[in-house]
Amino acid sequence: MTEQIDLAKAVQMLTQAEDILLICHKNPDGDTLGSAGALLHALQAIGKRTAIFCSDPIADRYDYMQLTLYDGSWEPGFVVAVDVAGTQLFGEPAAKYLKRVDLCIDHHPSNSGYAEATLLDPEAGANAELVYQLIGQMPVEFTPVMADCLYTGVSTDTGCFKFANTTPRTHHIAAELMERGASFVKLNELLFESKSQRRLAIEQIALSHLEYHFDGRCALMYVTREEIENTGADSNDLEGITGIPRMIEGVVVGITMRQLESGSYKVSVRTAGEIDACKICAALGGGGHIRASGCEFFGNLENAKAAVLAEVKKQI
C-alpha cells in the first residue's frame, strides 16, 4: 500500500534524495515529458544529479525541453515516476525499476498506488499543474525552460484548454507560466499547428473516400492497407485522422476504418450528443467510451461498412 503524501512532504523527500531518476510513461506525451523536464531542471538547480528515463524514444520536437537522459553511468539512489498511472505504462526497459519506485507524482484518478509514496492530484487537468505547484514550494528560481516544459504539459493534456479536464486552475497556471517566460506562441505552433507530410497524405486519401449516410448525420471514411503503405503513414498519423468525420457540421456519428496488415478493418467511432459510440461498437465485439469507441471487423470493406452502418442505424 502506497503512502499518500502532500506537496510539502514531496519537496522534503526530493531535497533529501540523491541521484534521482525520473521515469516517464511509455509512448511519452507532452505532459509526462514536460512534468519530468521541469522537475529535472528544478532538481539540477538545487545541485542534484538527475536524469530522465523513458522506455520509448523521445520525439525531436521536444528538444527545447533540454532534457538530460539517463546514460547508465551512475546508479539511481531515488526513483520518481512522473505521470505514470500504473506499472503497465513503464514499458520493458523501465520495468527493472518497477519494484523500487520511491515516489510517484501523478494526476490520474486510476493511479494504482505502486510506489512507496504517491503525490496524487486527480483534480489536476494536466500533471504539469501539480508539478508547477511542487516546484513553487522548492527553493529554486523559476526559469523560462521550466515554464516551457510545464506549458507544454498543461496545453497538450487539455487539448489546448478545450477538453473537459480543463479547470479554472489550468488557466490560472497557464497565465503564470506565460509570466514566467513560457514562449507560448512558438510552443502552440509546434504542438498544435503542425502535421507530418505522411499525415496530410493519408488525410487526403481518407477524405477522398468520405461518404455521408442517414441524411448527413453519419460520415464514414476509410483507408486500405495499400494506401497506408503507399503514404508511409504510421499509427500516430492514423490515430490523428479518426477525429475528422465527427468534426463535420451536422454529423453525430463519425466513422474511420483502416485496414490492418491482417486484412481486417479497425473501426473508430466518434459520436456527439446522445449517441453512444460504445453501444455501436459493443454490438460488433468492441468497446470504449460513450464518445469514442472502436472495434475490429474481419471481412471485406463492403461487409464491414454494412455491418457498422447497421449498428449506427439502431442508435441514430
Next chain:
Amino acid sequence: MTEQIDLAKAVQMLTQAEDILLICHKNPDGDTLGSAGALLHALQAIGKRTAIFCSDPIADRYDYMQLTLYDGSWEPGFVVAVDVAGTQLFGEPAAKYLKRVDLCIDHHPSNSGYAEATLLDPEAGANAELVYQLIGQMPVEFTPVMADCLYTGVSTDTGCFKFANTTPRTHHIAAELMERGASFVKLNELLFESKSQRRLAIEQIALSHLEYHFDGRCALMYVTREEIENTGADSNDLEGITGIPRMIEGVVVGITMRQLESGSYKVSVRTAGEIDACKICAALGGGGHIRASGCEFFGNLENAKAAVLAEVKKQI
C-alpha cells in the same frame, strides 16, 4: 476628436442611457457578437431597452448567445459600437448611425476615434476581456449566458489562447468565465472542432494538388474555379484552407492558389521563421504582413506557379 474614457465613466454613461443600440462590425465574428451579447444581457438586467444591429447576417451557430436583434420598432436613444475599429467596418445598413455613435468599446490599437466617447484597451487580446471588466463594474448578476458570450469572444479572438495577442489576463478571465458558468467544452467543440461539408470537400481537392518544392521547405496547393464551383465552397471555406500548407513539418513557406471568377489566381502566402511573406508578394504586386500576405496573378496556373516559386526561391 473623441473623448477617451475609463470603465467607471462608461458604466455611468450606460446606466444613464435609454434605448441603447449596440452595433457590431460587419462580417461579425465571435468577439464582436460575444462582446455585444454580454453587454445586451447586462443592460437588459438593469432594465434597459436594448438590441443589437449588424449589417451582415449572424450565423446560426451563435444562437446560444440569445441575441435580441434590432427590429426598428423603437428609436435608439444611445448608440454603442462594440469591437468596431473604424467607420469602414459598419457596413451599409449600419452606416446611418455613423455620425451619432455615443460610445465605442474597443480593443484595436488602430481605433480611429469616430465616437463621441471611446473606451479603449489596446492591451486586451479580445474585446470581450474589456467588456468582462466593464460588466464587473455594473450592478448586475453575472449569468451563464453572459459567460458563454464572453468566453466565445475571448477564445475566438485569441485562436483558442494560441495567438500572440493572448496575455496572462486572457487566461485569468477565461478561468473566471468558467467559474461563472461558461459551457466551455460545448463552445470549444462548436467554435474550433467544426467544419462544413463544403470546407472538407475543397480541402480534399486542394490536398490532392499538394506539391513540395525546395527540399520540402515550400508546400504549394491550388484549386481551380471549376473545383470551387463543384464543391460549392464559399469565401469562408477557402480562407480556412490557406493555413494548411504552412502547418506541414519542415515547411517555411506555404502557398495556396485559388482561381477567381475572372480566371486569375489569388495567391495566399504564409511563412514561418525568418521568411518574409510580404516581400514575396510585394514583388508580384501584392502585400500584407510578414507572416501572411497575398497577391493576385493574371495568367494560367503554370505561369502563376512559376512566378510565385521564383520569388520564393529568392527568399528561402
